[in-house]
Amino acid sequence: MSKMSAMNRKVIQTLAETISKQVEHFNKTEAECLIREFNLLLGEPTNNGRTVQGLDRARFRSILHHTFDLTDDIIMDGAFRAFDKDNDGIVSLKEWIEGLSVLLRGTLNEKIKYCFHVYDLNGDGFITREEMFRLLKNSLVRQPTEEDPDEGVKDLVEITLKKMDHDHDGKLSFDDFEKAVREENLLLEAFGTCLPDSTSVEAFEQYVFQEQLEQ
Ligand SMILES: [Ca+2]
Numbered sequence: 001m002s003k004m005s006a007m008n009r010k011v012i013q014t015l016a017e018t019i020s021k022q023v024e025h026f027n028k029t030e031a032e033c034l035i036r037e038f039n040l041l042l043g044e045p046t047n048n049g050r051t052v053q054g055l056d057r058a059r060f061r062s063i064l065h066h067t068f069d070l071t072d073d074i075i076m077d078g079a080f081r082a083f084d085k086d087n088d089g090i091v092s093l094k095e096w097i098e099g100l101s102v103l104l105r106g107t108l109n110e111k112i113k114y115c116f117h118v119y120d121l122n123g124d125g126f127i128t129r130e131e132m133f134r135l136l137k138n139s140l141v142r143q144p145t146e147e148d149p150d151e152g153v154k155d156l157v158e159i160t161l162k163k164m165d166h167d168h169d170g171k172l173s174f175d176d177f178e179k180a181v182r183e184e185n186l187l188l189e190a191f192g193t194c195l196p197d198s199t200s201v202e203a204f205e206q207y208v209f210q211e212q213l214e215q
């Protein structure tokens with residue numbers, strides 16, 4: 001092993017130790033695997049093991065697409081916003097691992113927060129009729145026979161709102177959303193798929209945590 005990679009290894013181990021304490025659901029070894037994978041995803045050499053940059057929107061989207069089969073543009077933008085917690089336009093190593101902890105192993109509570117964040121397109125703390133309309137219109141398969149497909153989406157918005165808007169102010173607050181999902185878990189992804197299915201989660205974990213360790 002070269003000097004350089006030995007040094008990298010030590011830096012990565014220290015970083016993994018820190019991250020596994022700060023982020024839920026991953027132990028130190030898993031954090032180490034995720035750091036290595038992140039460095040591979042960046043596709044550029046790191047400076048003494050220190051990550052000098054993160055994932056920009058385009059790269060983030062392409063990774064999410066290929067890894068978790070998420071394809072919807074509006075949802076992907078939402079995911080980017082949810083991951084990029086400090087809103088600097090880059091998903092850093094820590095932001096990436098924090099996001100993955102929810103996608104791969106999140107509790108219901110963490111997933112509720114994540115999905116709400118994704119669906120709240122302008123980040124004002126509410127999912128409005130307009131936002132529901134955009135999300136649902138985007139995720140529904142259009143019936144070619146329908147004369148006015150927007151009408152069907154509008155109806156669906158009203159039905160969903162009736163079901164989830166507990167305080168009847170015509171929009172969904174986080175409390176509305178959380179209450180509705182706790183009563184009916186299927187409503188978690190009411191406005192479009194934003195979590196990977198269990199098959200792609202298993203495949204990703206298998207690849208990152210097992211195959212990498214075997215190398
Ligand atoms: Ca960021």
Ligand SMILES: [Ca+2]
Pocket residue numbers: 120121122123124125126127128131
């Ligand atoms: Ca909003």
